[in-house]
Amino acid sequence: MDDLKKPILPGKGASDYERYLHTDDLLGLQKRPEELSHKDEMTFQIVHQSSELLLKGVAFELERAHDHIAAGDFANAASLMRRANQMLEFPISMLHVLETITPYDYHIIRAGLGHGSGLDSPGFLALLHIGPRLGQVFYEQLHSKNVSIDDVYRRHEEFFGLHDVAERLMDFDERVHLFRLHHLKLAQRIIGGGVVGTMGTPVEVLHQRMEHFFYKELWDIRNQITAKANESMQRNGISCK
Numbered sequence: 001m002d003d004l005k006k007p008i009l010p011g012k013g014a015s016d017y018e019r020y021l022h023t024d025d026l027l028g029l030q031k032r033p034e035e036l037s038h039k040d041e042m043t044f045q046i047v048h049q050s051s052e053l054l055l056k057g058v059a060f061e062l063e064r065a066h067d068h069i070a071a072g073d074f075a076n077a078a079s080l081m082r083r084a085n086q087m088l089e090f091p092i093s094m095l096h097v098l099e100t101i102t103p104y105d106y107h108i109i110r111a112g113l114g115h116g117s118g119l120d121s122p123g124f125l126a127l128l129h130i131g132p133r134l135g136q137v138f139y140e141q142l143h144s145k146n147v148s149i150d151d152v153y154r155r156h157e158e159f160f161g162l163h164d165v166a167e168r169l170m171d172f173d174e175r176v177h178l179f180r181l182h183h184l185k186l187a188q189r190i191i192g193g194g195v196v197g198t199m200g201t202p203v204e205v206l207h208q209r210m211e212h213f214f215y216k217e218l219w220d221i222r223n224q225i226t227a228k229a230n231e232s233m234q235r236n237g238i239s240c241k
C-alpha cells in the first residue's frame, strides 16, 4: 500500500500530483512575499496568470473546433466550442476580483509594470487570431452547401449542426464583448476613464474596441428577421413592438 504513495512519474516534486502538474514551477511563477511592491500584488499577478492560462485553453479548443468545422463535423465542433465558451466565463469573472484593489494601492503596483499592457496579452491575442478564422470556415461551409444564414435560422431543425455552430459562435462573440465590457469598467473604476494606460493608450480606446464583433452577419440576421416579421404583421394589420 505504501508503494502507491511513492511517485512513479519523472520530474520534480514529492508526489505524482506535483510532478504531473509541475506545481513547483507553477507556484514559483509569482513574486515571493518579500518582493511584492504591495500585498495586493499577489492577487494582481495570480488573476493575470490564471487568465492567461485559461485563455490559452480557450484558444486551443477553438483551434480544434476550427478543424472540425472545416471537415464538416459540426457536432464535435459545437461541443468543443461549448467547452471553450464555458472556460471563457472565468477570465471574465476574475476581472471582478481586481475591482477589490483600491486606486491608491493599485498605483503602487502599477509603478512596477514597466510598459506591460493587456494589449500584449498572448491569450487575448490568440482569441483575436482564431475568432475571424472560425467565421471564415463557417461561412465557407455555408457557401459550399449553398445555404444562407437566413436558411440556417429559418430551417434550424433541418440545419441543426450549422445552427448549433452559429449559436456557439454567437456565445463566443458575446463573451469576448463581455470581457471587454467588464474590463473597461475595471479600468474606469481603478485608473479612471479619462486617462492613458501603461502603453500610452487612452482608456477611451477600450470603449471603441467594444464596438468590434467577429460575426456581424450573425448579429445582423436578427434585425433582418425582425424587420421581415414586422412587415408581415403590418400587412396583416397587426401592430408590432
Ligand code: HEM
Pocket: 047, 048, 051, 052, 091, 095, 098, 106, 116, 117, 118, 119, 121, 124, 180, 183, 186, 187, 190, 191, 196, 197, 198, 199, 200, 201, 202, 203, 206, 209, 210
Ligand atoms: C487593475 C486591473 C487592470 C487595469 C487597470 C487594466 C487597464 C488596461 C488599460 C488602460 C488598457 C489599455 C491599453 C494600455 O494602455 O495598457 C488595457 C488593455 C487590455 N487589458 Fe487590462 N487592465 C487590468 C486588468 C486586466 C486583466 C486581469 C486582463 C486579463 C488578461 C487584462 C487584459 C487586457 C486586454 C486583453 C487588453 C486589450 C483590450 C482590447 O483589445 O480590447 N487586463 N488594460
